[in-house]
Amino acid sequence: MSSPVTTAKPAPDRYPDLADRRLAATMTAEDHAEDRGLDPFERTTCRTHRRWLHQCVASPQHVVVITGHRWCRDCACALTVLVDELTGDVRLTCPRCRTTPDNRVTRQLVRACRGSLAAAAEGRDRTRTP
Ligand SMILES: [Zn+2]
Ligand SMILES: [Zn+2]
Secondary structure, X not given: OXXXXXXXXXOOOOOOOOOXXXXXXXXXXXXXXXXXXXXXXXXXXXXXXXXXXXXXXXXXXXXXXXXXXXXXXXXXXXXXXXXXOOOOEEEEEOOOOOOOOOOHHHHHHHHHHHHHHHXXXXXXXXXXXX
């Protein structure tokens, strides 16, 4: 029954009011990992919106011009986010040049969103099991 995900000692629950307990646990774990040096852009949860990343990555607050996250430098334009919850696919497309910027930060963001989709889906499946 034990989860292989975390081996560290359980962190104190920072989000006791969140209905999604799996989200709360993941968010707490990532908060602590971030304190220990995890790149905040590797997170699958969002501390600002208290959601899975793929659920709020379309928010303007996830556009970071300085780093280039969700940003097309060629067009100086925020990327549009398309999340397919069924296939687990995530696409970031520039609404002006209609391409996905081929750079490290865009790939990183897509990877984090896919991770969050997978984690959220896993939680749902577990809840459904009798
Ligand atoms: Zn967010
Ligand atoms: Zn563009």
